[in-house]
Amino acid sequence: KNQVEQSPQSLIILEGKNCTLQCNYTVSPFSNLRWYKQDTGRGPVSLTIMTFSENTKSNGRYTATLDADTKQSSLHITASQLSDSASYICVVRGQAGTALIFGKGTTLSVSS
Amino acid sequence: NAGVTQTPKFQVLKTGQSMTLQCAQDMNHEYMSWYRQDPGMGLRLIHYSVGAGITDQGEVPNGYNVSRSTTEDFPLRLLSAAPSQTSVYFCASTQTKAGGTGELFFGEGSRLTVL
Numbered sequence: 001k002n003q004v005e006q007s008p009q010s011l012i013i014l015e016g017k018n019c020t021l022q023c024n025y026t027v028s029p030f031s032n033l034r035w036y037k038q039d040t041g042r043g044p045v046s047l048t049i050m051t052f053s054e055n056t057k058s059n060g061r062y063t064a065t066l067d068a069d070t071k072q073s074s075l076h077i078t079a080s081q082l083s084d085s086a087s088y089i090c091v092v093r094g095q096a097g098t099a100l101i102f103g104k105g106t107t108l109s110v111s112s
Numbered sequence: 113n114a115g116v117t118q119t120p121k122f123q124v125l126k127t128g129q130s131m132t133l134q135c136a137q138d139m140n141h142e143y144m145s146w147y148r149q150d151p152g153m154g155l156r157l158i159h160y161s162v163g164a165g166i167t168d169q170g171e172v173p174n175g176y177n178v179s180r181s182t183t184e185d186f187p188l189r190l191l192s193a194a195p196s197q198t199s200v201y202f203c204a205s206t207q208t209k210a211g212g213t214g215e216l217f218f219g220e221g222s223r224l225t226v227l
């Protein structure tokens with residue numbers, strides 16, 4: 001069964017600290033993986049996409065990694081800011097004809 | 113630069129009432145979809161459409177109807193609301209033609225409470 005598991009479920013960190021969110025998937029055959037950020041009361045917005053051939057991709061203070069062999073991805077946030085407080089959702093797309101598989105998200109709280 | 117627009121943002125219904133959640137996009141996307149988001153459950157697909165005149169069921173379609181008469185609009189209808197339909201609903205669209213990235217563009221959500 002195609003599944004996407006995210007950990008931790010929630011996380012609290014101090015402003016300025018780094019953190020890493022995990023996404024493990026069983027979707028096969030794999031096409032791509034996206035990380036979305038969802039601010040409270042808003043719709044999710046794409047942060048980055050990882051395809052099979054990509055290992056690392058950065059978007060400002062966000063760095064995503066992908067290990068297609070172990071079917072794992074991580075999202076690393078550097079020097080966290082209060083505005084990073086949000087839910088982060090991992091979404092995996094299989095190859096043609098496969099539905100998108102959503103993780104349940106990690107809720108990050110950054111405190112001052 | 114509107115993107116995906118959902119209305120209403122908030123709605124309270126009584127059990128058995130009907131209503132329609134509106135969704136419109138101005139990006140000429142073929143694919144449109146409706147999700148519900150509940151605490152601890154993540155986003156779950158209700159219905160989707162790959163083009164005007166074509167709709168299909170997602171993971172949790174019971175109690176909901178959709179239609180797609182134009183590329184721009186994809187309304188979600190609740191025929192007889194139940195308390196179990198209390199949720200936050202998101203509409204999303206994406207480009208599916210060659211060259212499209214598959215990025216979902218979401219609306220701001222519609223928070224529905226059924227008493």
